[in-house]
Amino acid sequence: MRHILSLLLENEAGALSRVSGLFSARGYNIESLTVAPTEDPTLSRMTIVTRGSDEIIEQITKQLNKLVDVVKVFDLNEGKHIERELMLVKVRAEGKDREEIKRTADIFRGRIVDVTERTYIIELTGPRDKLDAFLEAIDSTHILETVRTGASGIGRGEWILRV
Amino acid sequence: MRLSGAEITIQCLQEEGVEYVFGYPGGAVLYIYDALFNQDKVKHILVRHEQAAVHAADGYARANGRPGVALVTSGPGVTNAVTGIATAYMDSIPLVIISGQVPVPAIGLDAFQEVDTVGITRPCVKHNFLVKNVADLASTIKKAFYLAASGRPGPVLVDIPKDVSQQIAEFEYPKTLSLRSYNPVTKGHSGQIRKAVQMLMEARRPMIYVGGGAVLGEASDALTHMVRQLGYPCTNTLMGLGAYPGTDPQFLGMLGMHGTYEANLAMQHSDVLLAVGARFDDRVIGNPQHFFTEERRIIHIDIDPSSISKRVRVDVPIVGNISDVLEEMQKLIDASTVQADPVALKAWWTQIGEWRARDCLRYDRANQTVIKPQSVVEKLYEVTRGEAIVTSDVGQHQMWAAQYYKFDKPRRWINSGGLGTMGFGLPAAMGAQLAYPEATVACVTGEASIQMCIQELSTCKQYHLPVKIINLNNRYLGMVRQWQQILHGNRYSESYMDALPDFVKLAESYGHVGMRIDRPADVEPALREAFALKDRVVFMDFQTDQTENVFPMVKAGQGLTEMLLGAEDL
Numbered sequence: 001m002r003h004i005l006s007l008l009l010e011n012e013a014g015a016l017s018r019v020s021g022l023f024s025a026r027g028y029n030i031e032s033l034t035v036a037p038t039e040d041p042t043l044s045r046m047t048i049v050t051r052g053s054d055e056i057i058e059q060i061t062k063q064l065n066k067l068v069d070v071v072k073v074f075d076l077n078e079g080k081h082i083e084r085e086l087m088l089v090k091v092r093a094e095g096k097d098r099e100e101i102k103r104t105a106d107i108f109r110g111r112i113v114d115v116t117e118r119t120y121i122i123e124l125t126g127p128r129d130k131l132d133a134f135l136e137a138i139d140s141t142h143i144l145e146t147v148r149t150g151a152s153g154i155g156r157g158e159w160i161l162r163v
Numbered sequence: 164m165r166l167s168g169a170e171i172t173i174q175c176l177q178e179e180g181v182e183y184v185f186g187y188p189g190g191a192v193l194y195i196y197d198a199l200f201n202q203d204k205v206k207h208i209l210v211r212h213e214q215a216a217v218h219a220a221d222g223y224a225r226a227n228g229r230p231g232v233a234l235v236t237s238g239p240g241v242t243n244a245v246t247g248i249a250t251a252y253m254d255s256i257p258l259v260i261i262s263g264q265v266p267v268p269a270i271g272l273d274a275f276q277e278v279d280t281v282g283i284t285r286p287c288v289k290h291n292f293l294v295k296n297v298a299d300l301a302s303t304i305k306k307a308f309y310l311a312a313s314g315r316p317g318p319v320l321v322d323i324p325k326d327v328s329q330q331i332a333e334f335e336y337p338k339t340l341s342l343r344s345y346n347p348v349t350k351g352h353s354g355q356i357r358k359a360v361q362m363l364m365e366a367r368r369p370m371i372y373v374g375g376g377a378v379l380g381e382a383s384d385a386l387t388h389m390v391r392q393l394g395y396p397c398t399n400t401l402m403g404l405g406a407y408p409g410t411d412p413q414f415l416g417m418l419g420m421h422g423t424y425e426a427n428l429a430m431q432h433s434d435v436l437l438a439v440g441a442r443f444d445d446r447v448i449g450n451p452q453h454f455f456t457e458e459r460r461i462i463h464i465d466i467d468p469s470s471i472s473k474r475v476r477v478d479v480p481i482v483g484n485i486s487d488v489l490e491e492m493q494k495l496i497d498a499s500t501v502q503a504d505p506v507a508l509k510a511w512w513t514q515i516g517e518w519r520a521r522d523c524l525r526y527d528r529a530n531q532t533v534i535k536p537q538s539v540v541e542k543l544y545e546v547t548r549g550e551a552i553v554t555s556d557v558g559q560h561q562m563w564a565a566q567y568y569k570f571d572k573p574r575r576w577i578n579s580g581g582l583g584t585m586g587f588g589l590p591a592a593m594g595a596q597l598a599y600p601e602a603t604v605a606c607v608t609g610e611a612s613i614q615m616c617i618q619e620l621s622t623c624k625q626y627h628l629p630v631k632i633i634n635l636n637n638r639y640l641g642m643v644r645q646w647q648q649i650l651h652g653n654r655y656s657e658s659y660m661d662a663l664p665d666f667v668k669l670a671e672s673y674g675h676v677g678m679r680i681d682r683p684a685d686v687e688p689a690l691r692e693a694f695a696l697k698d699r700v701v702f703m704d705f706q707t708d709q710t711e712n713v714f715p716m717v718k719a720g721q722g723l724t725e726m727l728l729g730a731e732d733l
Contacts, residue, residue, distance in 0.1 A: 010344060013293070014293075017285065021285055055472070058472065059472075059473060065468070065469075066469050068290040068342070068344060068345050069344060071344040163343060
């Protein structure tokens with residue numbers, strides 16, 4: 001099953017490689033990983049999307065907690081949460097396609113952030129399946145490049161991950 | 164007080180009460196060696212290879228429970244040390260390794276003797292640090308000692324660039340420290356402990372399975388008291404030997420791949436299993452699917468939550484310091500009005516007695532033509548009255564030492580159980596001898612393993628470390644040969660070592676006493692003679708039966724009870 005793990009870790013050199021090294025050394029899967037400093041510059045917040053049976057997810061959580069740089073680990077799947085990902089897509093936009101692509105972007109609440117005579121760059125945020133759906137909605141021959149950040153996640157309401 | 168980084172490093176070691184540093188100098192640590200030269204509180208032991216520095220620090224730590232310290236230079240100094248670090252990591256041994264690094268401005272430029280030490284050691288340390296600012300040095304070393312020794316212990320490395328060891332900073336050793344991201348659990352959950360005790364009291368076929376965590380957690384006394392009071396059978400893992408006394412009638416011997424028949428069967432057929440500081444690894448329970456063909460309830464006490472339900476799902480997990488948890492359990496047991504059903508327990512012991520009657524560790528004791536390796540260990544046990552600190556290398560001799568030397572106390576059996584590092588035994592013996600200068604220290608080894616760190620005979624000479632080397636020389640990589648015989652159709656691929664040295668002359672050339680023992684009748688007299696030479700290293704080269712195998716044996720991937728008991732099962 002797909003799980004979204006949210007981590008607070010010391011914002012120190014090497015912390016990211018401790019986490020990624022753990023996944024590769026123990027053969028765990030990483031679907032995506034995002035990390036950036038928080039409002040407290042000594043801490044980083046990381047979101048890892050992974051897959052595994054309940055036993056494997058339990059081991060991943062325990063092993064992450066064991067890392068000295070990791071302050072807290074939440075499995076967002078244990079509660080209601082929001083998941084968002086940012087995608088930038090560069091598409092070929094010429095002739096009659098320009099209007100069609102613009103319309104599709106509007107339907108998905110995407111924004112066109114760069115325009116040339118022959119291309120658009122569309123910015124789109126949302127849960128992973130929305131981004132997937134957008135890519136499916138566009139004729140794949142039009143897609144020149146896609147860049148995705150990987151998911152970031154946060155618990156809803158009073159479910160707060162902080163030190 | 165304003166000091167250089169090098170002086171700060173040595174001051175910190177003094178503050179931590181470090182007696183010995185095992186190391187080898189080199190370019191990146193010259194300032195640190197200079198600071199070492201100017202004091203006499205911390206003694207330096209100059210080894211002959213960095214792997215041995217770490218093993219010796221490890222042997223010291225295993226013998227007396229305090230963190231061992233190693234000091235190595237950058238580049239090859241560190242890469243040589245990695246085997247030692249990984250060995251300590253797998254067995255959760257507290258070490259602080261200080262390594263030199265190229266100066267900060269040179270890092271990343273492929274400088275002479277530069278290696279990414281933090282990167283290379285990351286997967287085999289509990290934690291590591293690169294100190295880029297001399298102002299952080301003292302607090303980092305403080306953290307390193309705290310991390311190494313607390314919680315589930317392990318090696319911690321501090322990488323110090325040469326310019327940092329040269330720079331000056333105000334020194335004050337921090338009195339306290341707090342790490343928001345590291346708070347090891349000590350007390351076990353009281354509800355879980357209550358459940359565990361209730362389960363133990365309801366057991367009809369109980370079994371207690373004790374690992375290295377009980378040794379590391381200084382829980383031997385509490386455990387022994389509890390097990391004796393309960394009257395339940397007990398087994399130790401390879402790493403747990405000595406945690407429960409080896410001569411106690413409730414002790415069923417070691418379990419696992421080369422465990423006893425009775426220990427493995429009792430493990431398999433128990434209805435309530437209490438695991439204490441053990442981790443159900445592949446060499447202990449064999450194939451987990453086979454283990455689960457029998458139903459049992461499992462209680463697991465461990466300080467490391469990630470050890471619980473890793474290979475085997477347990478019913479009552481208890482995370483905590485083992486001695487604390489056992490103390491809580493003892494209180495409840497003392498207060499309990501319920502006792503285990505005496506009829507069921509008696510029947511269980513009768514069953515165990517039948518398994519024991521197989522006498523699975525029997526061998527050809529009467530043989531007068533060729534030295535049986537097991538007999539050497541048995542005689543070693545007699546001659547040292549069971550009181551020696553015994554280190555070992557890895558292979559058949561290790562298993563025979565574990566099977567035939569009965570360890571009644573913890574920290575007397577020192578071996579590389581997790582990583583299985585050949586070359587560990589001799590340097591570990593040096594560390595143990597330094598920890599206990601008056602103790603009898605014996606290194607049980609083989610002619611292959613000993614050659615992996617044989618250069619340390621020189622270190623033994625320099626520091627007058629009178630360890631006794633019991634070389635079970637069968638002219639084969641014995642355990643490899645055994646597997647090739649049993650699993651690879653007698654094809655002895657590269658397991659025979661031609662051109663062995665004359666170990667007697669070799670020992671003599673290092674200034675030690677060498678003995679060669681060929682006949683069974685000479686085994687005991689030779690051991691007595693050797694151990695009477697209290698202040699000498701004696702290298703005893705026993706020419707043993709080349710074809711002897713270690714039994715019982717559970718083949719890799721098989722179930723715990725699918726044992727080969729002897730040559731007749733092959």
